[in-house]
Amino acid sequence: MCLGIPGRIVEITDAERKLGLVEVAGVGRQVNLACIVDEEHPLEACVGDWVLVHVGFAMSRIDEDQAAETLAILAELGEVQEELAAMRASGKA
Amino acid sequence: MKYVDEFRDPEKAKALFREIEALAARIETRDGKPLQVMEVCGGHTHSIFRYGLEAMLPEKIELVHGPGCPVCVLPMGRVDDCVALAERPEVIFTTFGDAMRVPGSKKSLLQAKAEGADVRMVYSPLDALALARDNPEREVVFFALGFETTMPSTALTVLQAEAEGIENFSLFCNHITIIPTIKAILDSPDLRIDGFLGPGHVSMVIGNQPYDFIARHYKRPVVIAGFEPLDILHALWMLLKQFAEGRCAVENQYDRIVPSDGNRQALEAVARVFELREFFEWRGLGSIDHSGMRIREAYARFDAERRFPLPQVKIADPKSCQCGEVLKGVIKPWQCKVFGKACTPETPMGALMVSSEGACAAYYQYGGGARQRAPVEAAE
Numbered sequence: 001m002c003l004g005i006p007g008r009i010v011e012i013t014d015a016e017r018k019l020g021l022v023e024v025a026g027v028g029r030q031v032n033l034a035c036i037v038d039e040e041h042p043l044e045a046c047v048g049d050w051v052l053v054h055v056g057f058a059m060s061r062i063d064e065d066q067a068a069e070t071l072a073i074l075a076e077l078g079e080v081q082e083e084l085a086a087m088r089a090s091g092k093a
Numbered sequence: 094m095k096y097v098d099e100f101r102d103p104e105k106a107k108a109l110f111r112e113i114e115a116l117a118a119r120i121e122t123r124d125g126k127p128l129q130v131m132e133v134c135g136g137h138t139h140s141i142f143r144y145g146l147e148a149m150l151p152e153k154i155e156l157v158h159g160p161g162c163p164v165c166v167l168p169m170g171r172v173d174d175c176v177a178l179a180e181r182p183e184v185i186f187t188t189f190g191d192a193m194r195v196p197g198s199k200k201s202l203l204q205a206k207a208e209g210a211d212v213r214m215v216y217s218p219l220d221a222l223a224l225a226r227d228n229p230e231r232e233v234v235f236f237a238l239g240f241e242t243t244m245p246s247t248a249l250t251v252l253q254a255e256a257e258g259i260e261n262f263s264l265f266c267n268h269i270t271i272i273p274t275i276k277a278i279l280d281s282p283d284l285r286i287d288g289f290l291g292p293g294h295v296s297m298v299i300g301n302q303p304y305d306f307i308a309r310h311y312k313r314p315v316v317i318a319g320f321e322p323l324d325i326l327h328a329l330w331m332l333l334k335q336f337a338e339g340r341c342a343v344e345n346q347y348d349r350i351v352p353s354d355g356n357r358q359a360l361e362a363v364a365r366v367f368e369l370r371e372f373f374e375w376r377g378l379g380s381i382d383h384s385g386m387r388i389r390e391a392y393a394r395f396d397a398e399r400r401f402p403l404p405q406v407k408i409a410d411p412k413s414c415q416c417g418e419v420l421k422g423v424i425k426p427w428q429c430k431v432f433g434k435a436c437t438p439e440t441p442m443g444a445l446m447v448s449s450e451g452a453c454a455a456y457y458q459y460g461g462g463a464r465q466r467a468p469v470e471a472a473e
Contacts, residue, residue, distance in 0.1 A: 002134070002135065002136050002163075002239065002240075002242050002243070002294055002450075003136050003294070003320060004242075004294060017253060017256075030219070032219060032246075032249060032253075034249055034358055034362070035245055035249075035356050035358045035359045035362075036358075037358070038357070038358065052297075052350065054242060054243065054246060054294065055189070055216065055217045055218065055243055055246045056216060056217025056218070056219045056220070056246060057217070057219075057245065057246040057249065059242075059245070059294070059297060059298070059356065059359065060297050060350050060356070062349065062350065063349075066349060069101065069321070070321070072101065073101070073320075073321045073322075076099075076143070077139060077140065077143055082190075083216075086189075086190055086214065086215075086216040087216045089214065089216070090214075090215050090216035090217065090220040
């Protein structure tokens with residue numbers, strides 16, 4: 001819930017609701033991008049960006065190396081499986 | 094340093110341990126007592142135990158595991174309110190998985206579910222909103238909890254519900270806010286904390302500035318830290334450097350994630366939907382002024398507290414629990430009378446045994462390394 005998990009924005013799926021498909025460790029999930037979109041980063045320009053996702057919301061942009069390192073640590077902490085299981089079980093947003 | 098090889102960058106970890114040791118040797122402590130550093134965030138607590146950091150630090154540094162696990166600090170009466178909501182036939186009660194096992198005065202949400210209540214674990218408040226969309230004949234209530242890290246997500250979900258005109262969705266709002274909580278800890282008469290490791294993901298939302306009063310008014314240094322073990326070591330080193338140099342400032346070790354002004358969009362959404370409550374009840378800490386959030390009048394129709402009758406009975410913490418003293422660093426978890434006996438992760442009595450991010454549960458699970466120091470301290 002609090003740690004967040006890194007993922008990569010694959011496509012914008014719903015511009016009006018600011019939703020995008022984010023791939024997190026091989027699992028695709030609809031994520032709200034409202035908190036990382038601003039004048040400098042319009043919605044369409046976010047595709048390809050790595051982000052830290054908290055409970056279905058992208059909260060921060062991160063770089064790719066950082067994303068890989070964070071995922072590895074989360075795996076060691078036992079958080080990745082839990083997070084992915086919750087995402088899968090929750091189904092569509 | 095038997096665990097140091099587990100670090101992603103063992104060389105860097107070793108160097109940091111060496112530096113921390115050298116700095117600690119230079120620092121004069123009050124009455125020869127160890128320096129107490131509080132990590133406010135439950136994510137930090139989890140990492141510290143997972144990597145056995147505490148046992149590897151010089152004895153001059155004592156870590157105090159603060160109140161930053163929102164699941165742990167939820168009072169029993171609020172869990173009872175959740176159960177009452179979940180047991181209404183028209184309600185689909187949705188929650189993060191973490192909250193399922195938190196004991197109420199009679200039962201947890203997990204037990205209520207086993208008895209037939211429609212309780213569903215969701216990953217995101219957006220999933221709860223989707224359930225409302227798909228089940229227009231039911232009332233979907235989302236159990237909103239967490240500090241500033243999760244507040245923007247529930248605020249944005251309410252704004253989305255409003256935009257779509259969804260009428261059968263509401264929040265049972267139990268969000269708590271970090272600054273008044275730290276202030277309450279600083280104001281407590283038995284306080285001994287010398288400095289703070291600031292929470293990373295709360296700060297990602299609120300930025301650095303809200304902590305300034307801790308350095309300015311209370312003269313305690315703060316270093317905002319990431320949750321990876323090297324982040325925590327690095328932040329501890331930065332904190333010790335401040336002690337050694339007699340400085341007192343708010344510094345940001347986690348600047349790759351934490352912008353100094355926080356996240357503007359997130360803060361705007363939170364400010365639109367939520368306002369401070371006059372006070373909020375915490376497990377283990379009692380009532381803290383302005384520490385909880387509620388939904389503003391303008392969004393009253395999304396507020397489960399306004400829409401449904403709730404028992405709202407205040408249930409006192411069990412008398413034998415000493416969570417408050419553990420939280421403030423007055424005693425260590427294993428010094429509590431019920432630790433590991435009446436209070437275990439399977440049958441938690443106190444707040445800190447409830448979630449794996451709670452200090453007592455972490456000691457219980459990983460306790461070995463950290464507790465080895467106890468007999469040594471006792472012998473001194």
